[in-house]
Amino acid sequence: MPRTPIKVKPKVEYLSILDGSGKVDETLDPKLDSDRSIYLYRLMLIARRLDERCINMQRQGRIGTYGPCRGQEATHCASCICMEKEDWIVHAFREPGSFYHRGWPLETVLLFWGGYEEGCCPPEGARDLPIAVPIATQCPHAMGIAWAMKLRGDKHAVLCYCGEGGTSEGDFHEAMNFAGVYNLPVVFLIQNNQWAISIPRDKQTASETIAQKALAYGFDGIQVDGNDPLAVYVATKEAIENAKKDGGPTLIEAVTYRLSVHTTADDPTKYRSDDEVKKWEKLDPIPRFQKYLVERKILNPKLIEEIEADVQAKVAEAVDRYESKREVDPLECFDYMYANLPPELQKQREEFAACLQREGVKGH
Numbered sequence: 001m002p003r004t005p006i007k008v009k010p011k012v013e014y015l016s017i018l019d020g021s022g023k024v025d026e027t028l029d030p031k032l033d034s035d036r037s038i039y040l041y042r043l044m045l046i047a048r049r050l051d052e053r054c055i056n057m058q059r060q061g062r063i064g065t066y067g068p069c070r071g072q073e074a075t076h077c078a079s080c081i082c083m084e085k086e087d088w089i090v091h092a093f094r095e096p097g098s099f100y101h102r103g104w105p106l107e108t109v110l111l112f113w114g115g116y117e118e119g120c121c122p123p124e125g126a127r128d129l130p131i132a133v134p135i136a137t138q139c140p141h142a143m144g145i146a147w148a149m150k151l152r153g154d155k156h157a158v159l160c161y162c163g164e165g166g167t168s169e170g171d172f173h174e175a176m177n178f179a180g181v182y183n184l185p186v187v188f189l190i191q192n193n194q195w196a197i198s199i200p201r202d203k204q205t206a207s208e209t210i211a212q213k214a215l216a217y218g219f220d221g222i223q224v225d226g227n228d229p230l231a232v233y234v235a236t237k238e239a240i241e242n243a244k245k246d247g248g249p250t251l252i253e254a255v256t257y258r259l260s261v262h263t264t265a266d267d268p269t270k271y272r273s274d275d276e277v278k279k280w281e282k283l284d285p286i287p288r289f290q291k292y293l294v295e296r297k298i299l300n301p302k303l304i305e306e307i308e309a310d311v312q313a314k315v316a317e318a319v320d321r322y323e324s325k326r327e328v329d330p331l332e333c334f335d336y337m338y339a340n341l342p343p344e345l346q347k348q349r350e351e352f353a354a355c356l357q358r359e360g361v362k363g364h
């Protein structure tokens, strides 16, 4: 028998609407109304200012290790606003804007990175999972939620955030496979920020795009400019609407860049060049969106100033609320995993308690 080509889906699209130079494709522009546009701009600014504050607070020893989202605000803010209250959002760990949008108090992010277990506690009724630091472990959770929704006849959808480094994990592939097989209402949004700590994107996978990985699992993948809030919004909205019509999953690869450190425990100058960072700073989503909104006469200098002042005040209030919380009891880190501590951990707890006592730190 001759070799015959097998027909597979021929293409993966790339979507950009508001490009890096500020040029907008009028035919694709979702033309969000002014309230929604200002809401999105403000949300991105909240994520940026909170992020800056968190870095400073970590440096001052007021929170623990922190993983910033600088440069990635469009990716998570423009996607989370596509979700209805009854939809689910399954987080990774660089989406502070999404938590705020979903009604988590702004200090949640500080509580999480400050080591308080309350930083993982969703507001009453919120259909959100908390920050997940173990890479890609949230993907099977998202798939499982979508599967349960389908079995129960719940017509909503799930949005799952993950990094491009996470796409090398088995958890990601297992979730994609099940999502495809059972045609589940889930959208995997891969924040391709080019680096997984010090591993660059081209050492992560030999695929030309992350988006095309969807094809192997039998559903659609699309690559978008992740620093373009309009493209992220349009792609997410389409994917979520499709999922709700029983159209199955979508993989969105949002091409963006981590402008800051991986976490406050890392020094990126050891593995990437200043020139690369400068190139991406020019593509920063916030000034890009601001310029577009000024041109559309939705923003003006006075309004920009007012929003900035309001955002700074909101962040300052959140820091105050965080710092007025009860004192941290370091021994609490043993409290929530086991009802009865295994002997090894019990021993560690006793040693730690003795150490705290020697150092004069109050424990319980």
Ligand SMILES: Cc1ncc(C[n+]2csc(CCOP(=O)(O)OP(=O)(O)O)c2C)c(N)n1
Pocket: 094, 133, 134, 135, 136, 162, 163, 164, 165, 166, 167, 193, 195, 196, 197, 258, 262
């Ligand atoms: C299962 C697991 N392995 C290793 C780590 C350590 N780790 C933390 S972040 C990270 C890189 C993740 O890269 P990516 O998925 O691209 O997300 P990004 O940090 O760039 O947002 C690694 C390996 C982890 N948190 N979880």
